Amino acid sequence: MTQDAPPPLLKLRDIRKSFGTLDVLKGIDLEVAPGEVVSIIGASGSGKSTFLRSINAIEPADKGRMDFEGWTFDFDRDSRFFPTDRQLQALRSRIGMVFQSYNLWPHKTVLQNVIHAPMGVLGQSRAEATEVADALLDRIGLYDKRDASPMRLSGGQQQRVAIARALAMKPRLMLFDEVTSALDPELVNEVLQLMASLADEGMTMLLVTHEMSFARDVSSRVLFFDQGEIGEQGPPSKVLRAPESPRLQQFLHSILHDDLRTATAKKGPTL
Amino acid sequence: MSEFTHDVLVYGPGFLSAAWTVLWLTLVTIAVSWIFGLAAALGQRSDMRAVRSVAAFYVWFIRGTPALIQIFIIYFGMPQVGVRLSPYTAGVLALAINSGAYVTEIIRSGLSAIPAGQTESSLALGFSPRETMRTVILPQVFRIILPSITNEALSTLKNTSLLSTITVVELTLYAQTLISATFRPFDFYIAVAVIYLVLTTILTQLAAFFERRYARLY
Numbered sequence: 001m002t003q004d005a006p007p008p009l010l011k012l013r014d015i016r017k018s019f020g021t022l023d024v025l026k027g028i029d030l031e032v033a034p035g036e037v038v039s040i041i042g043a044s045g046s047g048k049s050t051f052l053r054s055i056n057a058i059e060p061a062d063k064g065r066m067d068f069e070g071w072t073f074d075f076d077r078d079s080r081f082f083p084t085d086r087q088l089q090a091l092r093s094r095i096g097m098v099f100q101s102y103n104l105w106p107h108k109t110v111l112q113n114v115i116h117a118p119m120g121v122l123g124q125s126r127a128e129a130t131e132v133a134d135a136l137l138d139r140i141g142l143y144d145k146r147d148a149s150p151m152r153l154s155g156g157q158q159q160r161v162a163i164a165r166a167l168a169m170k171p172r173l174m175l176f177d178e179v180t181s182a183l184d185p186e187l188v189n190e191v192l193q194l195m196a197s198l199a200d201e202g203m204t205m206l207l208v209t210h211e212m213s214f215a216r217d218v219s220s221r222v223l224f225f226d227q228g229e230i231g232e233q234g235p236p237s238k239v240l241r242a243p244e245s246p247r248l249q250q251f252l253h254s255i256l257h258d259d260l261r262t263a264t265a266k267k268g269p270t271l
Numbered sequence: 272m273s274e275f276t277h278d279v280l281v282y283g284p285g286f287l288s289a290a291w292t293v294l295w296l297t298l299v300t301i302a303v304s305w306i307f308g309l310a311a312a313l314g315q316r317s318d319m320r321a322v323r324s325v326a327a328f329y330v331w332f333i334r335g336t337p338a339l340i341q342i343f344i345i346y347f348g349m350p351q352v353g354v355r356l357s358p359y360t361a362g363v364l365a366l367a368i369n370s371g372a373y374v375t376e377i378i379r380s381g382l383s384a385i386p387a388g389q390t391e392s393s394l395a396l397g398f399s400p401r402e403t404m405r406t407v408i409l410p411q412v413f414r415i416i417l418p419s420i421t422n423e424a425l426s427t428l429k430n431t432s433l434l435s436t437i438t439v440v441e442l443t444l445y446a447q448t449l450i451s452a453t454f455r456p457f458d459f460y461i462a463v464a465v466i467y468l469v470l471t472t473i474l475t476q477l478a479a480f481f482e483r484r485y486a487r488l489y
Contacts, residue, residue, distance in 0.1 A: 058391055085399070093397025103392035107410045117396035120406065162392075169396060 008067075009034045009204050010173060015054055015064035015075075017047075024050045025061065026228040032173070035202045039215035039236070042225030043251055048208045051225065052175050055206065056095045057088050069094060069172060093121050096166030096174040100181050102158040104150035104165070110137065111146040114165045122169065129168070136164040140194060156187030160194055167198075174198065176207035212255055216240050224248045278458070282449060289445040290466050296363060296441065297428040297470075303367035304427065308374025313404070315379060326375070333372035339433050341365050346437040362434040370427045377419045381412035414485045421478035425471050432467075442466055 008031040017025040024047045032038055040048045053059040054075075055066075060083075061075040071091060074081035083091070104113050114136060115129035124132075137143045140160040142153075150158055159179055166174060176195065180188045192214050199205055199218050209215055215222055215236055222239040224232040232239055232248050243249045314326035333341065345368075346361040356364065385408055393403040435444035446459045453459070 056395055058395055089397045089399055092395055095395075097392075097395040099388055099392060099395075101386075101388050103386075103388035105389065105392070105407055105411075107414065116406070117393075117398065120402060121397040165392075166396070 006034060008032055009036075009069070010055070010206075011065075011067040012055070013065040015051065015061045015066075017050055017054055017059070017061045017063075024228055025054065028064070028228075028230060030223075030230070032204060032206065034204055036221065037199045037203075037205045037219045038207070038221045038223060039219035040206065040208045040223045040225055041210070041212070041215060041251070042223075042231075046225040047228040048225040049177055052097075052177050052206060052208050055173075055175060056092045056097055057083065058092075058097070060088075089121075093117070093169055094172050096163075096169060096171035098159070098162050098166055098174070098176045098179045100178040102150075102155070102162045102182075104158055104162055106149065106151050108150075109147050110142065110150055110153070110161050113150060113161060114168050117165070118168050132168055133164070136167055137161075140164050154187060155183045156190045159183065159187075159191045163191075163194055163198075172204065174203055174205045176205065176209070178208050178210065180209070180211060210255070212240065212252075224251070226251075282459075282462075285445055285449075286442070286462065286466060289440060289442045290470065292439070292441045293428065293431050293467075293470060296359070296366075296431045296434070296439070297424070297474075300363050300366045300370060300427050300431070301424050303363065304370035304374050304423075307367060307371025308378055311371065311375040312378035312382060315375070316382070330372045330375050333369055334376075338366070338369045338430055339436065341369050342433055342437060358434070358437045358439045362431070362437060362439050366427060366430055366434070369430070370423060373423050373426070374420065377416050377423060378412060380419075381416040382408065384415055385411055417478065417482050417485065421475065424474055424478070428471055428474060429467065 010030070010032040012028060012030045015025055015028040015030075016023070026047075028051055030038075040052065042048045050059060054061040054064075057075075063076050064074070065081070066073045066075070068091065071083075071087065072081050073083045073087070073091075076082065104110075105116070108116060111130065111133055114133035115124075115126065118124040118129040118132065119126060134143065134146065137146050140163070142157055142161060142164075145153060145157065145161075150161055153161065163179075179195075180191050183191065188211070192211060195205070195207070196214070196218050207215075207219075217236075219236055221233060222236045223230050224239060224243075224245075226232075226245075226247050232243065232245050239248070240252065243252055311326040311329050314322045317323050317326075342362065342365040345365040346356065346358065349356065349361070389407055389411065390400075390403055393407045394400070398406070431439075431441050432443040434441055435447065438444070442463050446463045450456045450459050
């Protein structure tokens with residue numbers, strides 16, 4: 001109940017999740033203010049993707065509370081705040097999500113991909129949805145591909161369409177799950193630039209990423225996930241430049257080492 | 272007048288009407304079998320154990336017993352328990368139940384070929400699981416399974432000849448009637464085979480047309 005700061009857009013309390021006997025999330029607390037860009041880094045298996053997927057309940061948490069835009073949910077099955085299916089659908093329609101593998105629908109054109117949810121979920125007319133979609137496609141520079149199959153686009157183009165598809169719902173929060181990990185190196189930038197421009201416009205964003213320079217330059221906060229917990233967090237200047245815990249130091253070292261190795265292999269100065 | 276011309280004029284109309292019977296029996300059966308197959312394929316993925324069990328039993332029982340016996344159970348067996356159906360109704364029902372089990376397996380394989388990400392991206396936008404299935408998954412499944420579903424439709428068409436055993440006057444029974452009157456089994460069975468061939472060719476061409484149409488969308 002802070003009085004000076006704006007109320008958080010998203011508030012998570014003690015989010016827990018396990019697969020069988022494996023505890024993937026061990027009680028995550030997080031508040032995200034409107035306009036904040038939060039990068040989540042960590043080794044694979046640290047629970048960062050699972051955490052992101054629990055926020056829009058694509059993979060619902062086993063336990064924990066969530067406040068978002070006036071909704072209060074408790075993911076404990078016995079709670080009276082346990083979300084109904086309809087509530088989850090409404091929640092998801094307000095939260096955009098972009099995946100590593102784009103997940104565009106191959107049986108629809110680029111334009112149809114973008115207008116499908118605004119028409120089917122929000123009940124917009126085709127004309128209304130198309131107007132919004134055309135503006136978005138124009139913005140991402142793919143207006144001329146609107147009637148093409150997404151399968152004919154490059155990975156970077158597909159990912160930009162996937163972002164446009166999410167934006168067409170006018171979400172209050174965007175989740176990005178390693179959205180550049182499947183891309184060829186030369187296609188990464190076009191996607192990162194689009195994301196950076198969204199951040200500039202004040203979009204609230206949570207992203208799981210391996211792009212350390214992007215996390216450093218664009219995010220307001222960096223979370224280091226370590227074995228299902230937030231190991232360390234703070235502004236990028238602190239977390240990435242002056243890590244405190246040995247585990248984060250080790251993680252950053254291995255990432256940096258990877259980058260150097262790649263740079264050497266490509267014989268190009270990338271750092 | 273040659274003998275062939277004579278035969279065509281005398282027996283042609285009867286064959287035509289029998290062929291028409293085969294065609295509509297097949298089309299109705301296919302439509303009903305898709306409903307059964309879709310219901311059972313979705314049933315196999317149900318959250319409810321009982322529903323999954325019923326779907327599994329259906330496929331197991333039908334694939335493990337001869338179609339002819341299934342037809343006999345429905346036409347000759349059911350009256351004993353008070354359900355009397357016309358040969359045509361019993362025939363369509365039996366063939367649809369039979370084909371539906373194979374359609375179930377075809378749809379199941381199609382569903383498993385769609386990456387989970389297709390469902391996830393639809394759910395993430397706020398669609399319900401039902402809407403996701405209807406607008407995102409099934410259209411893709413249909414395209415994948417079109418060749419197998421065509422095969423199954425051909426089987427159904429040919430299986431209508433089994434209905435000759437329960438007095439449905441389709442091609443096979445009509446030919447048998449003529450043969451017992453004329454003692455010309457070679458002529459008439461060849462004629463029947465040719466007509467089946469024409470019907471299956473039409474069906475194959477129809478499927479090929481749809482396949483081309485769907486291929487263009489990609």
